[in-house]
Amino acid sequence: MMLPTSLIDFLPALPEIVLLAGACALMIFDLYAKSERKEGSVLFAELVLLGCTFSTLFVLVGSGGQLIYAFNALFVADMMSHVLKLGAYLAVALALVYSRQYLLDRGLLKGEFLTLLLFALLGMMVMMSANSFLTLYLGLELLSLCLFAMVALNRDSAASTEAAMKYFVLGALASGLLLYGMSMIYGATGTLTITEVAKQVGNLSTHAADRTLLVFGLVFLVAGIAFKLGVVPFHMWIPDVYHGAPTAVTLVIGSAPKLAAFAMAMRLLVNGLLDLAADWQQMLVILSVLSMALGNITAIAQSNLKRMLAYSTIAHMGFMLLGLLSGVVGGNWLNAAEAYAAAMFYTLVYVLMSLGAFGMLLYLSSKGFECENLEDMKGLNRRNPWFAFIMLLAMFSLAGVPPTAGFYAKLSVLSAAVAAGQIWLAVFAVIMSLIGAFYYLRVVKLMYFDDPTDATPFTGDRDMRVLLSANGLALLAIGIVPQPLMWICFVSIKSL
Numbered sequence: 001m002m003l004p005t006s007l008i009d010f011l012p013a014l015p016e017i018v019l020l021a022g023a024c025a026l027m028i029f030d031l032y033a034k035s036e037r038k039e040g041s042v043l044f045a046e047l048v049l050l051g052c053t054f055s056t057l058f059v060l061v062g063s064g065g066q067l068i069y070a071f072n073a074l075f076v077a078d079m080m081s082h083v084l085k086l087g088a089y090l091a092v093a094l095a096l097v098y099s100r101q102y103l104l105d106r107g108l109l110k111g112e113f114l115t116l117l118l119f120a121l122l123g124m125m126v127m128m129s130a131n132s133f134l135t136l137y138l139g140l141e142l143l144s145l146c147l148f149a150m151v152a153l154n155r156d157s158a159a160s161t162e163a164a165m166k167y168f169v170l171g172a173l174a175s176g177l178l179l180y181g182m183s184m185i186y187g188a189t190g191t192l193t194i195t196e197v198a199k200q201v202g203n204l205s206t207h208a209a210d211r212t213l214l215v216f217g218l219v220f221l222v223a224g225i226a227f228k229l230g231v232v233p234f235h236m237w238i239p240d241v242y243h244g245a246p247t248a249v250t251l252v253i254g255s256a257p258k259l260a261a262f263a264m265a266m267r268l269l270v271n272g273l274l275d276l277a278a279d280w281q282q283m284l285v286i287l288s289v290l291s292m293a294l295g296n297i298t299a300i301a302q303s304n305l306k307r308m309l310a311y312s313t314i315a316h317m318g319f320m321l322l323g324l325l326s327g328v329v330g331g332n333w334l335n336a337a338e339a340y341a342a343a344m345f346y347t348l349v350y351v352l353m354s355l356g357a358f359g360m361l362l363y364l365s366s367k368g369f370e371c372e373n374l375e376d377m378k379g380l381n382r383r384n385p386w387f388a389f390i391m392l393l394a395m396f397s398l399a400g401v402p403p404t405a406g407f408y409a410k411l412s413v414l415s416a417a418v419a420a421g422q423i424w425l426a427v428f429a430v431i432m433s434l435i436g437a438f439y440y441l442r443v444v445k446l447m448y449f450d451d452p453t454d455a456t457p458f459t460g461d462r463d464m465r466v467l468l469s470a471n472g473l474a475l476l477a478i479g480i481v482p483q484p485l486m487w488i489c490f491v492s493i494k495s496l
Contacts, residue, residue, distance in 0.1 A: 022048030030111030099248030163244025178224025184217025291318025379452025390472035
């Protein structure tokens with residue numbers, strides 16, 4: 001459905017317009033906010049997120065869930081983009097609540113953090129609705145530049161500054177690879193619009209010379225996507241950035257941007273280059289195998305929880321790739337929707353698990369104390385049984401232990417791999433998952449069977465305690481009743 005270029009052309013982008021206006025207004029509002037606790041600024045940011053939520057639902061209901069193009073087909077509003085945006089709003093809203101006390105204790109709760117967070121969200125939303133290489137790159141750079149600045153937010157910390165520099169240099173390299181790949185695809189197809197690229201690739205892929213140029217560009221595109229997902233061998237930045245950044249920023253990096261990276265992969269590989277599926281699936285198989293192996297095995301050796309969760313992220317993104325590479329195998333489209341829906345479900349569940357795990361680290365931290373080592377989890381059950389249980393749910397879900405959401409997420413992508421005939425890959429993934437369970441269950445053992453070494457009081461406010469509890473219980477509820485979320489993911493993929 002193509003809308004005319006008029007005032008109604010802006011309707012599909014209403015959430016982005018609301019967020020941009022809100023972020024700009026927040027910068028002005030923060031200048032006049034007197035309280036050093038920033039209650040007004042945080043509340044304003046949460047109201048902006050609420051406005052974005054209502055705007056997205058308004059566009060979704062108004063369009064009847066149909067696919068709508070805008071801005072000369074540079075921008076697309078479809079079911080997948082709406083669902084991912086709602087997931088991103090939730091992740092950012094939880095990040096605001098979880099990190100408020102932590103940032104306040106360290107003097108980092110500033111207007112800069114809130115504004116950068118909202119502009120990073122805007123970049124994610126543009127990526128989710130991109131229907132052109134140009135729009136996609138615009139959203140990617142907006143997201144990346146905001147995250148670079150957020151990592152370096154604590155200017156007095158050498159670790160944060162070093163992490164930001166590594167992130168910036170490697171991010172620039174990945175952006176260059178992605179741009180080079182896009183230029184190759186543009187050179188072969190003569191268009192930047194993803195839907196037009198798909199049509200041209202269908203015609204060109206039968207000619208050997210044209211196909212060679214397309215595959216050459218595809219290699220660089222996959223490299224750019226792999227960097228944003230953080231899979232091997234483009235994972236080098238993740239452990240250092242997760243460890244060096246303030247935990248509140250690590251929480252942001254480890255959650256909502258994964259949704260944008262998934263959208264980027266879907267737009268480029270599935271929407272644009274599906275006729276080259278045989279080529280990019282082979283690349284994803286290698287990335288997936290290496291990520292699951294290196295992520296899970298290296299995480300065992302970590303004594304720092306943030307680094308452990310960083311390697312865990314690498315392994316989980318390798319699992320998510322199982323769904324993406326199981327869609328169209330050997331020209332068989334029968335299982336495509338189920339496989340891509342499984343990958344989307346896995347990404348959404350992973351974001352929820354990551355929010356719960358890092359949220360607990362923030363809750364257990366206090367002024368002058370960083371909860372980031374394994375020893376800090378000792379005896380948590382004696383100090384606070386309820387939040388030990390919430391952390392247990394997060395660890396069980398990350399490990400894929402039933403009946404948590406992580407178990408069903410892994411089961412769905414493994415089922416997709418088996419249905420696609422990738423039996424050996426599913427067996428390998430199960431073995432890696434069993435290895436990965438060790439370091440998650442080690443955290444549970446420390447909480448329940450070791451004596452506490454610290455009696456530092458918990459500083460989380462009531463809002464944080466309520467939402468953190470809801471986060472943990474949601475992992476249990478989705479694991480017991482996964483069908484509603486899986487159905488939403490399936491409908492979202494079918495709308496493509």
